[in-house]
Amino acid sequence: MSRRLPLVPENTEPLPSLKENQGMLAWVSSVDHKQIGLMYLMVTMVFFVVGGLEALLMRIQLSQPEFNFISPEVYNQLFTMHGTTMIFFVVMPFLIGVGVYLVPLMIGARDMAFPRLNALSFWLVVFGGILIYYSFLTQSGAPDMGWFAYSPLSEKPFSLNKGPTYWALGLLATGISSVASGLNNIVTILTMRTPGMTMRRIPLFVWMILVTSFLLIFVIPIIASAFAMMLLDRLLEATFFTPAHGGSAILWQHFFWGFGHPEVYILILPAFGIISEVIPVFSRKPIFGYEFVAGSTVAIGLLSLGVWAHHMFAVGLGDVTNLYFSLASMLIAIPTGVKVLNWVATMWGGKIIFATPMLFATAFIIEFVMGGITGVAIASVPIDWVVTDSYFIVAHFHYVLYGGSMFAIFAGVYYWFPKFTGRMMSETLGKWHFWLTIIGFNMTFFVQHFLGVMGMPRRIYTYQDFPYWGSMNLISTIGAVVLALSVLVFMWNVHVSRKRGKKAGNNPWDAWTLEWAAASPPAVHNFDLVPPVRGRRPLWDLAHPEQPDEPNAKVVD
Amino acid sequence: MEKLGGIFNPSSPEMEALSSLTLYTIVTTVGILLLIVAAMIYIIIAYRKNPDDNQEPYQNFGNLNLEIVWTLIPCAIVAVLFLLTCNTMKVVDPPVGDHEPDIIIIGHQWWWEIRYPKSGVITANELHIPAGKYLLARIESVDVIHDFWVPELGRKIDAIPGHPNHMWIVAGEPGLYIGACAEFCGAQHANMHIRVIAETEEEFKEWEKQELVIPPTPRTGLAGNGAKLFQEKACMNCHTIMGTAAAARVGPNLTHLNDRQTIGAGVLTNTPENLNKWLTNPQKYKQGSLMPNMKLSPTEVEAIVAYLEALK
Ligand code: HEM
Ligand SMILES: [Cu+2]
Ligand SMILES: [Cu+2]
Numbered sequence: 070m071s072r073r074l075p076l077v078p079e080n081t082e083p084l085p086s087l088k089e090n091q092g093m094l095a096w097v098s099s100v101d102h103k104q105i106g107l108m109y110l111m112v113t114m115v116f117f118v119v120g121g122l123e124a125l126l127m128r129i130q131l132s133q134p135e136f137n138f139i140s141p142e143v144y145n146q147l148f149t150m151h152g153t154t155m156i157f158f159v160v161m162p163f164l165i166g167v168g169v170y171l172v173p174l175m176i177g178a179r180d181m182a183f184p185r186l187n188a189l190s191f192w193l194v195v196f197g198g199i200l201i202y203y204s205f206l207t208q209s210g211a212p213d214m215g216w217f218a219y220s221p222l223s224e225k226p227f228s229l230n231k232g233p234t235y236w237a238l239g240l241l242a243t244g245i246s247s248v249a250s251g252l253n254n255i256v257t258i259l260t261m262r263t264p265g266m267t268m269r270r271i272p273l274f275v276w277m278i279l280v281t282s283f284l285l286i287f288v289i290p291i292i293a294s295a296f297a298m299m300l301l302d303r304l305l306e307a308t309f310f311t312p313a314h315g316g317s318a319i320l321w322q323h324f325f326w327g328f329g330h331p332e333v334y335i336l337i338l339p340a341f342g343i344i345s346e347v348i349p350v351f352s353r354k355p356i357f358g359y360e361f362v363a364g365s366t367v368a369i370g371l372l373s374l375g376v377w378a379h380h381m382f383a384v385g386l387g388d389v390t391n392l393y394f395s396l397a398s399m400l401i402a403i404p405t406g407v408k409v410l411n412w413v414a415t416m417w418g419g420k421i422i423f424a425t426p427m428l429f430a431t432a433f434i435i436e437f438v439m440g441g442i443t444g445v446a447i448a449s450v451p452i453d454w455v456v457t458d459s460y461f462i463v464a465h466f467h468y469v470l471y472g473g474s475m476f477a478i479f480a481g482v483y484y485w486f487p488k489f490t491g492r493m494m495s496e497t498l499g500k501w502h503f504w505l506t507i508i509g510f511n512m513t514f515f516v517q518h519f520l521g522v523m524g525m526p527r528r529i530y531t532y533q534d535f536p537y538w539g540s541m542n543l544i545s546t547i548g549a550v551v552l553a554l555s556v557l558v559f560m561w562n563v564h565v566s567r568k569r570g571k572k573a574g575n576n577p578w579d580a581w582t583l584e585w586a587a588a589s590p591p592a593v594h595n596f597d598l599v600p601p602v603r604g605r606r607p608l609w610d611l612a613h614p615e616q617p618d619e620p621n622a623k624v625v626d
Numbered sequence: 627m628e629k630l631g632g633i634f635n636p637s638s639p640e641m642e643a644l645s646s647l648t649l650y651t652i653v654t655t656v657g658i659l660l661l662i663v664a665a666m667i668y669i670i671i672a673y674r675k676n677p678d679d680n681q682e683p684y685q686n687f688g689n690l691n692l693e694i695v696w697t698l699i700p701c702a703i704v705a706v707l708f709l710l711t712c713n714t715m716k717v718v719d720p721p722v723g724d725h726e727p728d729i730i731i732i733g734h735q736w737w738w739e740i741r742y743p744k745s746g747v748i749t750a751n752e753l754h755i756p757a758g759k760y761l762l763a764r765i766e767s768v769d770v771i772h773d774f775w776v777p778e779l780g781r782k783i784d785a786i787p788g789h790p791n792h793m794w795i796v797a798g799e800p801g802l803y804i805g806a807c808a809e810f811c812g813a814q815h816a817n818m819h820i821r822v823i824a825e826t827e828e829e830f831k832e833w834e835k836q837e838l839v840i841p842p843t844p845r846t847g848l849a850g851n852g853a854k855l856f857q858e859k860a861c862m863n864c865h866t867i868m869g870t871a872a873a874a875r876v877g878p879n880l881t882h883l884n885d886r887q888t889i890g891a892g893v894l895t896n897t898p899e900n901l902n903k904w905l906t907n908p909q910k911y912k913q914g915s916l917m918p919n920m921k922l923s924p925t926e927v928e929a930i931v932a933y934l935e936a937l938k
Contacts, residue, residue, distance in 0.1 A: 141813045141913055215810045221787065222770040222812060227735075312788035318771060319789060353675070358688035383773055383782045383809075385791035388715060395711055399704045406700040407693070413665055414692070420675035420683045431666065438662050442655035449707055451714040452648045454781035455633060458773060458808040522648070523632035524777035526808045529816035533892070535804075536628035616685070 080104075083590040084490070100184035102169050103591060105191050107489060109166020110482075112195055113159050114563075118556070119202075120154035123147045125553055128513070132546035134534040144530035145213035146232070150201075152216030153236065156336065157243050158198045160474045164339035165190075165250050167481055168278040170489070172254060174584035174591060175272045177263025177599040182256040186249050193246035201239035204232045212236040215528060217329065220310030220321040224302050234303055237296040244293040251285030254278055263583075265602030265622075272582045272605070273356060276363045277342030280370040284331045284338075287374065292328035295321060319384060326377035334373040337469060338366060340477030341408060344430050347480050348412050350580045351427035352419030355606060355618065358411045365404030372401045382453040391450045398448035402441070409438055424578075425499030429480035432507060436472025440465055443518070458528075461521025467514045479506070479559070486563075487577045491589040492570030498562035505555035512548025516541040581606035632777035637803060638796050640780040643717040647710055658703075718781055720760075722792045727764035729753065729795070733772030733785035733807065735916055736814035737878055737891040747837040748866070750878030751891045752821045756830040757800045765791045770812060776805030776822050784809060797824035804892075813914030819892030837882050840869040841937040852933025855926055864917070867937065877917055883934050890915065901931050 077098035078091045084104075085095035096104060127147050130138045139147070169187060173180055181187045204211045209230030214223040223233045258279050262271065271279075299321070301307035308314035310321045349356045356362060378386060378394040412434055421427065443465040447453045456462060479502070486494045520541050525532060532538055576585040584591070585608055586600050600607050604618035629635060636645040731753070732739040740749050755761055765774050767785040774793075775782040783793045797803060807818035825833065844850045853870070856862065862872035868881040883889075886896050890912045894900040903910075905927045908917040922930070 141816065145810075145813065145815075213813075219771055219810070222810070227770050227812060312786075317788070318786050352673070353682050355685055355687055357686065358693050361688070361693050383784045384786065385784060385789065388719070392712065392715070396704075396708055399708060402704060403697060403700045407697055409662070410696045411688075411693075413662065413669070414688075416666075416669045416673060418683060418686060419673050420679060420681075421669070421673050422675045423670075431670070435659075435663055435666060438659050442659055443652075445704075445707065446648070446651045446655055449647070449651065449711040449714075451644050451711060451718050451781070452651060454718070454783075455644050455648050455777075457782055458775075458810075522777075523630060523634065524775075524804075524806070526775070526806050526815075528810040529806075531816050533819075535631060537630065613682075618685075618687075 080593050083588075083593060100180075100188045101593060102173050102181045102184065102187060103489075103595075105187055106166050106168075106170025109162050109169060109191055109194070110489075112198070113163040113166065114560070116154050116158040116162075116198060118560075120151050120159055121553060121556055123151040123154070125549055127151065128546040128549040130530060131532070131542050133543060134539045135531055139530070141530045142210065142213060145215075145528075146205075146211040148528055149212050149215050149232075149236075150205075153201065153212075153240070154198075155470070156216065156332070157240060158194065160336045160470065160478070161247070162194045162243075163478055164281070164336070164474075165247070167343070167485070168254060168274075168281075168339060169250070171485070171584055172257055172275055172278055173261070174488075174587055174595060175275050175582050176258065176261060176266050177583050177596065177602065178257065178261040179595055181253050182261055183253050186253050190246040190250040190253065193242045193249075197239040197242035197246065199239075200242065201235055204235035207231050207235070217325055218299070218321075219318075219325075220299070220302075220316075221312060221318055223299065223321075224311050228303075234300065237299050237303075241293055241296045241300075244289045244296065247285045248289045248293075251282040251289070254282040255286070258282075263599045263602055266583075269360075270602060270605045272342075273345035273359065273362055274339070274342035274582075277338045277345070277366055280366045281335050281338045284335050284370055284373065288328045288331040288335075291324055292332075295324035295328070298324075319381075322381055322384065323377070326380045329380065330377045331370075331373045333466075333469070334369060336474050338369070340433075340474045341366065343477045343481040343484070344412060344433055346580075346582065347426050347430040347484050348415050350484075350578050351422045351424060351430070352416045353422075354415055354419045355609075356411065357414035357417075358407075359605065361407055362411050365407045368404040369401060372397060372404070376401065379448055379453065382450050383457055395448055395450045399445060402445045402448070405441060409434060409441070424483070425494070425496060425503060426480045426484035426578075428500070428503045429476050429483065432503070433473065433476040433480060436468055436476055436510070440468025440470075440472055444469065456521055458526055459521035460517040460525045460527055463527050464514045464517035464521060467517075471510055471514070476506075479503075482563075484578070485584075486566065486570075487573030488584055488587075488589050488591070490567055490570070491573055492566055492568075493573050493577060494566040494570060495562050498558055498565075502555050502558045502562060505551055505558060509548050509551030509553075509555050513545050513552055514548070516544050520545075576608065579612075581609040583607055635778050637778040637801065638780055638798050640718045640794070640796065641778060643714050644781065647714045651707065651710075654703075720794055722762060722794075725762045727792065728761040729755075729763040731763050731765050731774055731785070733765070733767040733769075733774070733811070733818075735769050735812050736807070736818040736912070738774075738807075738818070738820050739768075739875070739878070742834070745834050745838065747834055748879045749837060749882065749886070751819065751888065752823055752886050753795075754823045754825060754830055754833050755795060755797060756827045757797050757824040759827070760794050760796045763793050763795050765793060771809050772807045772811045772818065773809035774805070774820065775808040776803050776820060778803045779805070779822060782808050795822075797822065800824045800826055800829075814912055817891055817893050817912055819888070821887060821892070823887075833885070836885065839938075841881065843870055844933060844936045848929050848932040849936040850933075852929035852931070852936075855922075855930055856933060859920055859922065859926070859930075861920070861930075880934060881937060884937060890917075898931055898935055901934065902927055905930055 078095045085092050212232030298309040308316040310316045312318045376398040379398040573589045603622040604610050610617045633645045636642040730741040738751050765785045767787045772785040773782050783791050803822040805820040843853050864874050864876035866873050866879045889896050889904050893911045907919045909919050
C-alpha cells in the first residue's frame with residue numbers, strides 16, 4: 070500500500086500556533102473537542118462585541134427623548150440583530166462550546182462520541198452567523214422584525230426586504246448545528262464515561278448539559294419546521310402564517326414559543342452547571358444536595374416544555390388556557406428556587422475564597438434571583454397584562470440573560486481559562502471587570518423596570534418627553550457605556566493573560582473534577598491515565614484518602 | 627414633583643386591581659430577594675477564608691429535611707399567587723356575555739381607527755368615552771399584530787388580524803390618558819399613540835353629535851381650492867371626508883380632523899402650522915409612514931390646510 074500524504078496536519082500538540090506552517094489549517098481542519106471548544110469561545114467573543122455595539126447604538130439613540138441619532142429602520146434592524154446575535158451566536162454557542170470542551174474531560178473520555186459531527190456543528194454556527202450578517206450588505210438591509218419575528222409582520226407584503234429570509238436560513242443552519250450537538254452530547258455522556266463514573270457521580274455541569282441537550286433535540290425541530298414554513302411563505306407564496314389568505318397569525322407564535330421558552334432554559338441550564346461547579350470549589354465544600362440540584366434540573370427541563378403560552382397572555386387565548394399556562398409557569402419557580410437555596414447552602418459554613426470566578430458566581434445568585442422574582446410575577450396573567458412588551462420585560466430578561474447567563478459565562482471563563490491556556494487570568498483586571506460589570510449592568514437595567522410599569526413599550530426607537538422618562542433612559546445609557554467599558558477590560562485581560570499570565574499548573578484552584586487531573590492545556594489525547602473514580606469528587610478522594618466521599622464505594626478499574 | 631404615570635396612577639377600577647396585585651407581588655418578591663441578599667451578606671462576612679487557615683471546612687453533603695422545607699415554602703407562595711391571579715382576572719376581564727361592542731378599535735400600520743357602531747361615528751387615534759361607564763371594545767387589526775395599551779386604564783390586548791378580541795374599557799374620572807401600541811408592528815411602532823379622552827356624559831354626547839355632522843364642502847376661495855385639490859391629488863384614494871366622494875379607509879378619516887389633538891398618531895400637535903408641515907412631507911415627521919410625501923407645492927399645501935380647517 071502506498072503511503073498517502075495526510076490532507077490535513079496530524080494534531081500533535083494541544084494548541085498549534087497560528088504562526089506555524091499549516092497552523093491555521095491545524096485549527097480549521099481540527100476535530101479535536103478542545104480546539105473546537107476554543108473556536109466556539111473565540112467566535113462567540115466576536116459576536117458578543119458585535120451584539121454589544123448594536124446595543125450601545127440603541128442605547129445612545131434612547132439617551133434622550135425624540136433624539137435623532139439613528140433612523141427607525143436602522144433601530145429596528147439593530148434590536149433584531151442584537152437579540153438574535155446574543156441568543157443564537159453568543160450565549161447558546163458559548164455554552165455549547167464550553168460543554169464540548171469540558172464534557173469529555175469531566176467524564177474522563179478521549180473526545181466527543183462523534184468528533185466530525187462536532188466540527189460540523191461548530192462550522193454551521195459560523196456560517197449561519199455569516200449568512201445572517203451578510204444581510205447587512207444587501208440593498209434592503211438586515212432583518213427588522215424582531216428576534217421573535219411575529220407573523221404577519223415577518224411575511225410578505227409587510228417585509229418585502231430580504232432580511233427575514235437570510236435570518237430564517239441562517240438560523241436554520243444553526244438549528245441543525247444545535248440538534249447535532251445535542252445528539253453528540255447525549256451519546257457522549259451516556260456511553261463514554263470512564264469506569265466508576267456512574268450517572269450519580271457525573272459533575273453537575275454534565276447533568277445540566279445532558280438535560281439541555283435533550284431540550285435541544287426536542288425543541289429545535291419545532292422552530293426549524295416553523296422556519297421552513299416561513300421560508301415557504303416568503304419564497305414560494307405559501308400561506309401558513311398569512312391570515313389574509315387563510316393562514317393563521319397566531320400559529321407562528323405557538324411554534325416560536327414552543328421552542329422559545331425551552332430555549333431560555335437552554336440558555337440558563339448550562340449556566341447553572343457552571344455555577345454548580347464554581348461555588349463548591351471556592352467554598353471548599355461539596356455541592357449541597359447534589360440529587361436535588363440534578364433532579365430539579367430535570368424537573369425544569371420537563372416543565373419548560375409546557376409553558377410556552379405565557380408569552381401569549383395578551384393574545385386572547387381564553388381564561389382557561391391562560392390560567393393553565395400561568396400555573397405551569399409558576400411551578401418552574403419551585404425547582405429553580407430549590408437550586409438557588411442549594412447554592413446558598415453550599416456557601417454556608419464554607420471557607421470561601423473570593424477569586425474572580427467566585428465573585429461572578431456570587432453576584433450571579435443575586436442578579437439571577439432578581440430576574441427570577443420578576444419572572445414569577447409575570448407568570449401571573451394579570452401582571453403580565455400590565456408589563457408584557459414593556460421595558461419591564463426588557464429589564465427582566467436582561468437580568469436573567471446578562472445577570473444570569475453572562476455572569477455565569479464570565480465565572481466560567483475565569484475558572485477554566487487556566488485549563489484552556491495553561492495560564493491564570495489577571496486577578497486585578499478581573500476585579501476591575503467585575504465591579505464595572507456590577508455597576509454598569511445594574512445601572513443599565515434596573516431603572517428599566519420602572520420605565521416599563523410607567524408605560525414605556527419596548528422596541529421603540531424614540532419616545533416622548535413624559536415625566537422622568539428622559540432622565541431614567543439617560544441613566545440606563547450611561548450604565549451601558551460603563552458596561553461596554555467592563556467588556557473592554559475583560560477582553561484586555563484575556564489578551565494579556567493568554568501570553569503573560571501566571572503559569573497555572575494542572576489544578577490551580579485545587580478543584581475536584583477530572584478535567585483538573587489533565588495537563589493545562591490538556592494533551593491532545595486528554596489523559597495519560599484517568600484517575601480512579603470512586604465518588605463525585607475523584608481529585609478530593611485522591612488528595613484525602615483518609616476522608617473519601619464514598620468510603621464504601623467499590624473500586625472499579 | 628411631577629406625577630409618575632402608568633401603574634403609579636391607576637385611573638380605573640380594573641387598573642386599581644392590576645396595580646395593587648402587581649405592586650404587592652413585586653414588594654413580596656423583593657422581600658424574598660432581600661432575604662437572600664441578607665443571607666449572602668452574612669455568608670460573605672462570616673465564611674470568608676482566612677489566608678493562613680489551611681484546613682478544609684466540614685464537608686456537608688446535604689440535608690433531606692431542609693430540602694423538603696424549602697421545596698414546600700415556594701409551593702405555598704405559588705399557591706397564594708395563583709389564587710390572587712384568578713381573582714384579579716375576574717375583576718380585570720369581566721365576561722363579555724352577549725354584549726355587542728360599543729367601540730371597534732382597529733389597528734393599522736401605524737395609527738388606530740376607531741368606530742362607534744351604535745352611533746356610526748368614525749375617528750382615529752383618539753378614543754372619546756364617557757367617564758365612569760363601562761364600554762365594550764372589540765379590538766381588530768387590518769394588517770399586522772398590534773397591541774392596545776393605555777397604561778393608566780388597564781390591561782394590554784393584542785389586535786390580531788383574523789382574531790378579534792374583546793375588552794371592557796372604563797375610566798374613573800374625566801381626563802386624558804395616553805397609551806401606545808405595545809406589540810412591535812414595523813417601522814413606526816414607536817409613534818402609534820392612542821389618546822383616551824374621558825369626558826362627562828354630556829360632553830361625550832355633544833362630541834358624538836358634532837362628529838356626526840356632515841360639514842358643507844367649501845366651494846370658493848382658498849378652502850374651495852383645497853377641496854378640489856383633495857379630490858385631484860389622490861388624497862381621496864386613502865382618506866374619507868364625509869359628504870364628498872372621498873371614502874377610502876387606508877388612512878384616517880379626515881372629516882373632523884379639526885377636533886383632534888394630534889396629527890399622525892401623536893407625532894405633531896394639531897395646529898394649522900403643523901398640518902402644513904405634515905402635508906409638506908409626512909415622512910419627515912414619521913419616517914416610513916404609509917402616507918407618502920405627496921410632493922405638493924407650498925400653495926397647494928396651504929389650500930388643503932385651509933380646506934381641512936374649514937370642515938366644521
Ligand atoms: C451588553 C449589554 C447589553 C445591552 C446594553 C443591551 C441592550 C438592549 C437594548 C437597548 C435592547 C432593545 C430594547 C428595545 O428596543 O426593545 C435589547 C434587546 C434585547 N437584548 Fe440586549 N443588551 C445587552 C446584552 C444582552 C445579552 C447578553 C442578551 C442575551 C443573552 C441580550 C438579549 C436581548 C434580547 C433577546 C433582546 C430583544 C430583542 C427583540 O426585542 O427582538 N442582550 N438589549
Ligand atoms: Cu417563556
Ligand atoms: Cu406597534
